Amino acid sequence: MAAAGDGRGDRNGGRPLAGGRRSLPGGGRAGGHLAASDAQVGLAAGAVDRGAVAAGDAAVDPAVDRDGRGGLASWVPNQLCLNRYEAGTGHAITPHNDNEGGGLRVAVAGVCIGAAAVMTFLHANGDKRDVALPGGCAYVMSGDAFAVWRHAIFASNIDYRRGGGGARVSLTLRQVEERQAHGGGGGTQPRAASLTGSAKRSVWPRVCGPMDAFTRPPSPGAEP
Ligand SMILES: O=C(O)CCC(=O)C(=O)O
């Protein structure tokens, strides 16, 4: 796996990261990985997911309610970001925390299409965890994974031979506090990463509520 410091700093312009494009070490878990069986990763052993845990084991913490507003239960994404990583380009996303500037609530949720990747989580104390993101998976980055750790997808950790199409696409949802969603504040928009010009983002007032809302009885006084 790439070292924690690879590519630090520059996340833009599709430039290869320092150390990017080099081949992966052949197997072996990097130090400090969470214990998880390869079965949990749900993929045959391959370079990119060796030593990585499944997203559900490491990144999802639905119980956490840090702002006293209900945690994930009250998380209403209002921003969609599309990232495209293309084979042969060195596309990557260097270490960052999506909420570095504040203004995001609770979580970032993502859907991954195409090539398999590993997201590397980095803690200020030097800890490092790899989380497998096979094509077709969805993740919810919440709890400390959202609030404390930084994360990156190094160019060397995207396996374009797996997933087909020579590309990886991620769709990520965020809840941007109103003030930012309508143009106020600053520095809280997710960054474009090292991606192609096809990366797009949109902000709109409200996309959807919690998906299971229709299964719950209406609250008193709610409109039919
Ligand atoms: O491509 C991904 O799955 C994650 C991208 C990311 O970390 C971001 O857009 O902030």
Ligand SMILES: [Fe+2]
């Ligand atoms: Fe991110």
